[in-house]
Amino acid sequence: MTAEPGGLGVGASPRRKEDARFLHGRGRFVADITRPGMLEVAFLRSPIAHARLLAVTKPAGQEKRVFTIADLDGIGTIRANSALPGFRVSEQPALAKDKVRHVGEAIAACVAESRAAAEDLAAICVLDYEALPAVSDMRTACSPTAPLLHESWSMNAFLETRRDDDVSGLDAIAAAKVTRTLRTSRQCMAPIEGRGVLAEWDPRLEQMIVTTSTQMPHVTKSGLADCLGLDEGQVRIVSPDVGGGFGYKGILLPEEIVCASLAIRLGRPVRWLEDRFEQLTAANCREHHYVITAWADRAGKLLGVECDAIVDAGAYSSYPFGACLEAAQIGSILPGPYILPLLRCHTVSACTNKPPILPYRGVARTGVCYAMETTLDALARQLGIMPQAIRLANLVPATAMPYRNLVGKVFDSGDYPESLRRAVAAIDVDKIRARQAAGETVGFGLATFCEQGAHGTSVYHAWGIPFVPGFEQAYARLAPDGVLELRVGVHSHGQGLETTLAQVAHEILGIHPDQVRVVHGDTALTPYSTGTWGSRAMVMAGGAVAEACRQLAERVAAIGAALMQVSGADVRVADGKVQRTDTDGFVTIADVARTWYRTPQNLPPGVNKGGLEVTAGYRPDPDTGTHSYACHAVVARVDTETGAVVLEDYVVVEDGGKLVNPMIVDGQVMGGLAQGIGTALYEEMPYDTEGQPLAATLADYLLPGTTDVPDVRLDHMETLSPWTTFGQKGIGESGAIGPPAAIVNAINDALAGLGAEVMDLPASPSRVLAAIQAARAVKA
Amino acid sequence: MSRISISLTVNGERTEVETEPREHLADLLRGRLMLTGTHVGCEHGVCGACTVEIDGVPARSCITYAGSCDGASVRTIEGFGDDTVMAALREAFMQEHALQCGYCTPGMLVAARDIVLRLPEADEARVREELAGNLCRCTGYRGIVRAVLGVLAARRPRSGHV
Ligand code: FES
Ligand code: FES
Numbered sequence: 001m002t003a004e005p006g007g008l009g010v011g012a013s014p015r016r017k018e019d020a021r022f023l024h025g026r027g028r029f030v031a032d033i034t035r036p037g038m039l040e041v042a043f044l045r046s047p048i049a050h051a052r053l054l055a056v057t058k059p060a061g062q063e064k065r066v067f068t069i070a071d072l073d074g075i076g077t078i079r080a081n082s083a084l085p086g087f088r089v090s091e092q093p094a095l096a097k098d099k100v101r102h103v104g105e106a107i108a109a110c111v112a113e114s115r116a117a118a119e120d121l122a123a124i125c126v127l128d129y130e131a132l133p134a135v136s137d138m139r140t141a142c143s144p145t146a147p148l149l150h151e152s153w154s155m156n157a158f159l160e161t162r163r164d165d166d167v168s169g170l171d172a173i174a175a176a177k178v179t180r181t182l183r184t185s186r187q188c189m190a191p192i193e194g195r196g197v198l199a200e201w202d203p204r205l206e207q208m209i210v211t212t213s214t215q216m217p218h219v220t221k222s223g224l225a226d227c228l229g230l231d232e233g234q235v236r237i238v239s240p241d242v243g244g245g246f247g248y249k250g251i252l253l254p255e256e257i258v259c260a261s262l263a264i265r266l267g268r269p270v271r272w273l274e275d276r277f278e279q280l281t282a283a284n285c286r287e288h289h290y291v292i293t294a295w296a297d298r299a300g301k302l303l304g305v306e307c308d309a310i311v312d313a314g315a316y317s318s319y320p321f322g323a324c325l326e327a328a329q330i331g332s333i334l335p336g337p338y339i340l341p342l343l344r345c346h347t348v349s350a351c352t353n354k355p356p357i358l359p360y361r362g363v364a365r366t367g368v369c370y371a372m373e374t375t376l377d378a379l380a381r382q383l384g385i386m387p388q389a390i391r392l393a394n395l396v397p398a399t400a401m402p403y404r405n406l407v408g409k410v411f412d413s414g415d416y417p418e419s420l421r422r423a424v425a426a427i428d429v430d431k432i433r434a435r436q437a438a439g440e441t442v443g444f445g446l447a448t449f450c451e452q453g454a455h456g457t458s459v460y461h462a463w464g465i466p467f468v469p470g471f472e473q474a475y476a477r478l479a480p481d482g483v484l485e486l487r488v489g490v491h492s493h494g495q496g497l498e499t500t501l502a503q504v505a506h507e508i509l510g511i512h513p514d515q516v517r518v519v520h521g522d523t524a525l526t527p528y529s530t531g532t533w534g535s536r537a538m539v540m541a542g543g544a545v546a547e548a549c550r551q552l553a554e555r556v557a558a559i560g561a562a563l564m565q566v567s568g569a570d571v572r573v574a575d576g577k578v579q580r581t582d583t584d585g586f587v588t589i590a591d592v593a594r595t596w597y598r599t600p601q602n603l604p605p606g607v608n609k610g611g612l613e614v615t616a617g618y619r620p621d622p623d624t625g626t627h628s629y630a631c632h633a634v635v636a637r638v639d640t641e642t643g644a645v646v647l648e649d650y651v652v653v654e655d656g657g658k659l660v661n662p663m664i665v666d667g668q669v670m671g672g673l674a675q676g677i678g679t680a681l682y683e684e685m686p687y688d689t690e691g692q693p694l695a696a697t698l699a700d701y702l703l704p705g706t707t708d709v710p711d712v713r714l715d716h717m718e719t720l721s722p723w724t725t726f727g728q729k730g731i732g733e734s735g736a737i738g739p740p741a742a743i744v745n746a747i748n749d750a751l752a753g754l755g756a757e758v759m760d761l762p763a764s765p766s767r768v769l770a771a772i773q774a775a776r777a778v779k780a
Numbered sequence: 781m782s783r784i785s786i787s788l789t790v791n792g793e794r795t796e797v798e799t800e801p802r803e804h805l806a807d808l809l810r811g812r813l814m815l816t817g818t819h820v821g822c823e824h825g826v827c828g829a830c831t832v833e834i835d836g837v838p839a840r841s842c843i844t845y846a847g848s849c850d851g852a853s854v855r856t857i858e859g860f861g862d863d864t865v866m867a868a869l870r871e872a873f874m875q876e877h878a879l880q881c882g883y884c885t886p887g888m889l890v891a892a893r894d895i896v897l898r899l900p901e902a903d904e905a906r907v908r909e910e911l912a913g914n915l916c917r918c919t920g921y922r923g924i925v926r927a928v929l930g931v932l933a934a935r936r937p938r939s940g941h942v
Contacts, residue, residue: 002926003875015874022882023870025817025857029883032816116802192821192829192917193883243819243883244917276822494880494918667877670920698826698915706908706921735920 001666001714009507010726013663016499017513018492027241030196030213035269038198041259042118044108044125045278046100049134049353049691050147053096056108057126065121067109069095072261076227078252080319083464084328087159090150090351092316094227094257100129101149101315102355103693104281109258111266115273134691138289138312138350149315149351158313158323158349163331163407165342167295167304174295174303178378183760184367184740185684186287186312189360190703193243194274195282199259201267208260211238212253215245216320216531218489219467221523223252223319228260235260239521242493246675247360248283249493250533252319280701281693284685285360287312288326288367294375300383300390304342307334307371313349314356320466320530321359324349328463329364332407336372337416337450337629338394340406353691359533361675362451362736369449370761373741377445377748378757387446387745388424392417395448402722411450411627412729414655414719420448422715423631423653432635436753441638442648445746447738448631453535453730455625469536471617473527474544476505476552478612480597482576482590484511486545487519489529490537494671495732496664497537501545503660507726508549509556510575511589527615535730538660539626543618543725551614559592562604618725626721626729630654630669632738636746640754640772643765645681645747647710652738655717656731657724665731666714672735673712678704680740681762755779786850790815791859799846806830806841809856817857817886821915828914831887832856838894857886865893868934872927880918888914892928902932 110121317323331345398415502513560578695701720727756775821829860866
């Protein structure tokens, strides 16, 4: 989908308002911003995964430029609790205290006039520690002999969850049963821009101003105020242009706390810019391990699923989402888009000597979809039916919508089977079968899934995370010249909200998007919001902007009607004007604005004294979340000599409800898909048994490039959500969910003739070859 | 730390600067020369975000020492003025939604302009191969590849018009 001339409102694809600055190199990212007198920080980081910290010897004569936790007394630890029963919360100090728990954990902050000089300082600090055995494997993290990371805990687990449906009778009645042991790799989100923090203390306002690359400025503000012992009015967070988030920037950073604290102590602005090595060892994501069993009847109808899952959550519970967001969701996501009668599921969020995991685009779903969809294909192979047949036998039909599944998730709308049928129809399956018959190792793979997005209070209060999302607010103001200013607390870092929210305003008020300015990324200017995550921005902020514009339209209409000396019932707001419904007469919204600000003598008596500015709140009802869904269909060819996989064709049939901007939606799906392809085939952050990261550059940690991502065929259905303003659904993560499942299913279809099956991600050449060799060994 | 005096031309203007032997060109451009349009993504030569033109050829400014640029002519994203190829690429990038967060974009554009000028007959596979040294984490590359192909096609003499 390319930009289209014509429409500007909801459903149109105008060009993006934000593009021009980036195309001319005028974007402003944290690293582009400096302050007079600014100092740069380099962190001395732990070279070892688990150790007792004995001493940091500062370089002689430079003691005042090196800060350990002992020098920053009074700052609090990061605590991301959860109300889920049995959750163990970690205390994460901003700089290591007594112990280090992962390679890369910050131990001391070194301050100098330049980053290079600060790094020189860090290089000559002497670290004294007593190494402890590292916990590097989530599968043994909870064994009684494992050393404890957090010594007051009884075991290395943040949380265990259980759902205990009785599946003991299924062996007797099932026509097919498969068990698979599967693993997804530990990954890095790897936005091309790293994190960065610039902290400065304003003595006049007694305010800490932190410019930081974050997806959630308001949550960062609250967390930071708490850790610094300041009141919320004393912290302002500015999140300027942000070079990609994907979950990596949805966190309160230890570095934010340290830089802020240093700026107060030193009375000078302080900046830290993350380098790539720091990024690859600062936080990880995914790393799931499954033992999953599924039972089906002869027609492929699922009778039940049993799953034992572990997620390697790393050393600390990150703020605000906590350490159990992945594992604890496995049980609720496993049923996927299917009707599942029985589920038995046990999950562990293991605590290990690795960097903390953060929610990465798709959060839990990518792994769960991989586990469920590859297991379904295994069942289909055992039953001798096609992969589409087993899915059609189980997908929730359109007639059942809205549908509440066995774990209580409510699907709002959609025709799941139709998305599957369309995707399958787009691929010539007979031709693939013919090529297979001719001896080619080519295969066809499917994945169907749904993505809950914009879920709010009713879902998150049960999790009891530090920030349960509530009503989303937007502020709308007409300026004296008639320009509309929208202020929102979500942040746009690629999603194009500066454009799409202007489209929403245009839809309601008819003001040209060029005359709409969207302000985001500054807590001093915008209403409170939990920020941009969970595919929520277009539903929540879009709904709030629509509501604010509607309220503004009422006020504008009342003034406009009075100016034309007609009753309010005889006008409507459209095309940027207040128009009479009986004649062609109108006044422009700009006329109304001018009247309010400059010629108030012409205002009618009884005019709304609130003027032309409105803050409105919005939350869908119910707020259990929208469910977009998709079917991915892949044709993959496997080279059995090298293990290389070529994606010959890739089809996505996606339903995101009303598409506010189809061009941007396609971009989100494509971008997510590239990340999903990375998960499927390339990306892996291995750790050795000592907890040392083995992929510390982008030459080792492989991100998909132009030659790795095919030109996907995207098809859309548009089933409106009955619960949102325009029927739109959250769709930001969908593209990243399906690829590992669909691609590995295609690989396994290609290898079926050899009796080989890939189980672990990424399906790298060495894993593919190992699967082929294992199958040959069994046959031999 | 010893210092080296160099003189180089940046975006058409001659500049004399002192640099440390270890300073890379990206830091010099972004720092003292305040040309922050060139971005830094990895500082080890993989991502391509820092791509600039040195003496007319795209190069990675993160693995180019500033000190080695004495006498060189450097052009950054801020230096293309009304260059028609760059203007066409910018237009096409907008049209094809070839950017999301915009962080990789300046490097992409410099690399793309070189492809358009150097390989007028490039097809999709060639464009993809040529762009393989520029990583984008947001777009999945489709818009970028389409934008470059679109500019290439528009510059070819059309059959029938010959
Ligand atoms: S910053 Fe130069 S190649 Fe990545
Ligand atoms: S647009 Fe974000 S990295 Fe390319």
